[in-house]
Amino acid sequence: MEYGGITPIGLPPDWPILIDTNVIGQGRVIICSGIRASKLLATTDVLASLPNSEVLPILKPE
Incomplete structure (x- = not known):
């Protein structure tokens, strides 16, 4: 992948993808x-x- 163009699809399995419920x-x-x-x-x-x-x-700030 090009620097600055990393996509969540096809990442190595040890790279977590954290998705906020607002996105879903x-x-x-x-x-x-x-x-x-x-x-x-x-x-x-x-x-x-x-x-x-x-x-x-x-997640809300404290």
Whole structure:
């Protein structure tokens, strides 16, 4: 992948993908495709189903 164009799809299994519940609530998101000049439109269930992803509750500052 090009520097600055890292996509959550296809990352090594030891790289965690942390997803805020606000992101999942959007339904669709635009993510990097792996090169800086291109983007992908994905449903949030695709992100949540990636093997190294974890959906986290909304964190509020103390």
